[in-house]
Amino acid sequence: VEATARALDPIELARDNWMRAGWDDSADGMALVTSIMRVQQVLLGRIDDLLKPFGLTFARFEVLMLLQFSRTGGLPVGKIGEHLQVHPASVTNAVSRLEDAGLVRRRPSPSDGRSVIASITADGRDLVVRAAARLNDDVFSGVPLAGGRQRDVYDRLREWRASFGDFA
């Protein structure tokens, strides 16, 4: 049963092919990296579907959430990109959409004329809380790994991120 089940899994097949090609010491890494890609792809699809009724994408949701949790409700565009590790142009785009929807307001920084502060509005706060509740109920609280395992995987991924220099 186990053997046939594995055989039908595209990633297991790829792993077998890697071994057969003599790439033994890369096969597990390849399978792991490919698994990350697949899980991410499915999760992002689900999340974006769930957020669609709110007029949000996951990228915009992350921006809104970051502002929601910030001390003053506002952050320079550049800082947003740093925290979320995305290109400044992507932040500009996301903030523009959020601004069009009345969820965020743009203001020039009082202290630095080059900088632009994006601040969450009351509507934005309301919406992001409702959207978060939806994701909590339908995705985050339902990760199909027993509690301990969940923490295990999280800690391993955290090691991995650390190796990227992802945080200090």
Place this chain on the structure above:
Amino acid sequence: VEATARALDPIELARDNWMRAGWDDSADGMALVTSIMRVQQVLLGRIDDLLKPFGLTFARFEVLMLLQFSRTGGLPVGKIGEHLQVHPASVTNAVSRLEDAGLVRRRPSPSDGRSVIASITADGRDLVVRAAARLNDDVFSGVPLAGGRQRDVYDRLREWRASFGDFA
């Protein structure tokens, strides 16, 4: 040390904020899902950078690899999309690019006039092997988790994928 290190990690910060908001039973799931997103993002960036000298993206590399490992070196466009779980339009795009580069050839199926078979060329086989060697050396063999842990995480992700109905 541990506490300060965690505090500087954006995902740990988000997790703390989730707890503070009273979303205790979703906080771990949120942190795990967000970690997947971040790791995927960094990995994909690295992989695409490494493949750029070969004129490939990861999506095109996956198509080429799938054909390389297929019995006859050719597959219908639809089957490629199934294995890789991507939209038919994406496959059409990838195959067109690969064809322009002389790495793949398109031919109508002899048995079904609706179907198009994409077949890897000799140039394609040569290139994909060299590209795979590069990814093996610089990414797959260097996953910074001890051997046993790597397998652990892989197995957990496999459970997760199974819950998606990702394979039979």
Place this chain on the structure above:
DNA sequence: GAAGATTGAGAGTTCAATCTTC
């Protein structure tokens, strides 16, 4: 009429170039 593949529109991302302010 349904399946396989392609096309064009719409949205998002990255990169290089530009503009303003330090």
Place this chain on the structure above:
DNA sequence: GAAGATTGAACTCTCAATCTTC
């Protein structure tokens, strides 16, 4: 001259519509 932000070009992905063949 360098940093912060924006703009336009190029690319990829998804979705709906279309075309051909079953």
